[in-house]
Amino acid sequence: MLKRTALYPAHREMGARMVEFGGWEMPVQYRGVIEEHLAVRHAAGLFDVSHMGEIEVKGPQAEAFLQELCVNDVSRLSNGQAQYTAMCYPTGGVVDDLLIYRFDGEHFLLCVNAANTDKDFAWIEQVLEDSDFSAVKCRNVSADFAQLALQGPAAVTILARLTDTALERIASYHFYEGLVAQVPCILSRTGYTGEDGFELYCHPEAALTLWRALLEVGGDEGLLPAGLGARDTLRLEMKYPLYGHELSPEITPLEAGLGWITRLDKPSFIGREALLRQQEAGIPRRLVGLLLTEAGVPRAGYPVFHGGEPVGVVTSGTLSPSLRQGIAIALVRDGLQRPGTLLDIGIRQRRVTAEVVKTPFLRK
Amino acid sequence: MEFPEELKYTEEHEWVLVEDDLVTVGITDFAQDSLGDVVFVELPEVGVKVEAGKPFGVVESVKAVSDIYAPVSGEVVEVNEELPETPEVLNTSPYEDGWMIKIRISDPGELDELLDADAYREFIEEE
Numbered sequence: 001m002l003k004r005t006a007l008y009p010a011h012r013e014m015g016a017r018m019v020e021f022g023g024w025e026m027p028v029q030y031r032g033v034i035e036e037h038l039a040v041r042h043a044a045g046l047f048d049v050s051h052m053g054e055i056e057v058k059g060p061q062a063e064a065f066l067q068e069l070c071v072n073d074v075s076r077l078s079n080g081q082a083q084y085t086a087m088c089y090p091t092g093g094v095v096d097d098l099l100i101y102r103f104d105g106e107h108f109l110l111c112v113n114a115a116n117t118d119k120d121f122a123w124i125e126q127v128l129e130d131s132d133f134s135a136v137k138c139r140n141v142s143a144d145f146a147q148l149a150l151q152g153p154a155a156v157t158i159l160a161r162l163t164d165t166a167l168e169r170i171a172s173y174h175f176y177e178g179l180v181a182q183v184p185c186i187l188s189r190t191g192y193t194g195e196d197g198f199e200l201y202c203h204p205e206a207a208l209t210l211w212r213a214l215l216e217v218g219g220d221e222g223l224l225p226a227g228l229g230a231r232d233t234l235r236l237e238m239k240y241p242l243y244g245h246e247l248s249p250e251i252t253p254l255e256a257g258l259g260w261i262t263r264l265d266k267p268s269f270i271g272r273e274a275l276l277r278q279q280e281a282g283i284p285r286r287l288v289g290l291l292l293t294e295a296g297v298p299r300a301g302y303p304v305f306h307g308g309e310p311v312g313v314v315t316s317g318t319l320s321p322s323l324r325q326g327i328a329i330a331l332v333r334d335g336l337q338r339p340g341t342l343l344d345i346g347i348r349q350r351r352v353t354a355e356v357v358k359t360p361f362l363r364k
Numbered sequence: 365m366e367f368p369e370e371l372k373y374t375e376e377h378e379w380v381l382v383e384d385d386l387v388t389v390g391i392t393d394f395a396q397d398s399l400g401d402v403v404f405v406e407l408p409e410v411g412v413k414v415e416a417g418k419p420f421g422v423v424e425s426v427k428a429v430s431d432i433y434a435p436v437s438g439e440v441v442e443v444n445e446e447l448p449e450t451p452e453v454l455n456t457s458p459y460e461d462g463w464m465i466k467i468r469i470s471d472p473g474e475l476d477e478l479l480d481a482d483a484y485r486e487f488i489e490e491e
Contacts, residue, residue: 017400028427029400032400032401033400033401033425033426033427034401034403034426035401229400229426229427233426295404295448296404297403297404297424297429299429318426319403319404319424319426321426348422
């Protein structure tokens with residue numbers, strides 16, 4: 001039985017096409033992926049992302065515990081700040097990528113991928129059990145939160161109509177607890193689209209009120225409800241990784257281009273030794289951005305060739321609605337990541353030429 | 365959703381316009397709606413022989429790849445050359461500008477296998 005978010009009735013009402021995603025029945029599109037995608041790029045889109053998981057970490061050693069659990073440097077966070085990070089296995093493979101919110105030094109909230117919530121929580125519990133951080137308390141609080149993502153250049157204007165919170169004082173990757181449409185929310189200036197915007201966490205019982213209020217005040221700014229289809233094409237244009245595609249237990253953050261969040265200079269974290277070894281031995285595979293030089297739509301799983309020889313695989317691909325060209329993220333052999341390198345993607349019986357390009361694909 | 369009475373249909377969601385031994389083929393309103401935004405179309409060359417029930421082309425939306433099956437056997441005598449340049453026409457005009465190929469049929473008996481509009485409507489309601 002698939003889980004449903006608190007906004008399920010609203011999705012049905014608006015005629016959304018529903019699909020299974022990570023154990024949830026989610027809207028993939030309302031009116032069309034391309035229209036919703038372009039609304040987010042040029043105006044604003046509203047996404048139901050309530051399927052995401054939330055895990056609370058509390059206690060006097062919470063920060064030290066997260067420092068061991070995650071690859072990024074948690075000690076750099078101030079109260080009210082968020083950080084993109086990942087958890088690794090001792091092998092260096094990725095458990096999940098996530099956001100950490102710091103309320104204070106003894107209170108953090110982790111936002112994790114929907115399909116991984118149970119696995120992540122079990123992993124965190126196990127790490128806790130095997131460690132000396134006995135004062136740390138973790139709870140899977142996913143059922144206490146719905147999450148709406150309001151994204152796009154008009155997002156701030158729209159949100160300002162429903163809140164007294166001084167939005168201009170919430171910098172990127174910061175958050176604030178306030179009221180939106182009289183609903184208590186965490187207002188987080190984060191997102192997965194490459195646009196300015198907010199992710200709003202609220203109690204599931206208030207989610208419908210918040211959803212309807214936002215769509216009502218945002219209509220004249222061009223706000224559209226947007227589904228997972230547009231969420232995927234938007235993140236792909238930014239080359240943001242998606243767990244299960246660009247990240248997995250078989251792919252390290254160094255291979256996935258997440259060296260910038262992997263603080264090997266921290267004295268200790270799970271996976272550090274393996275990642276250091278990989279760094280020293282040479283990173284064997286690289287995630288590259290590929291732009292097709294001819295017509296075609298690359299998809300996850302398509303093989304990648306260089307001079308006729310197989311060198312990797314497409315991890316995600318689509319037709320970029322902004323560029324109107326095929327774009328792909330591919331995991332390829334080290335040495336082929338230089339922009340300008342020409343590779344071939346096997347699309348059914350054809351070999352289609354694609355160029356390694358600098359990412360994000362879309363530059364503003 | 366529209367299913368013109370003058371057309372025949374297949375369970376793979378193609379439509380067929382029969383004019384003597386020449387049939388025009390495209391995808392139905394239901395098919396284009398299910399696919400979503402069509403972004404890529406691959407069609408055969410003129411002269412290719414197609415076989416009933418076998419794929420002759422591909423339609424891709426943002427989210428999915430779909431084979432297009434020949435409703436009848438025969439030879440491709442005309443191809444909508446504009447379609448690969450303007451694949452979105454499949455969404456906006458599936459029965460007119462979105463036509464895909466014309467086939468000269470080799471076995472008129474295969475036409476009896478096709479559904480009429482009512483039968484097709486019933487079929488998709490059950491699906």
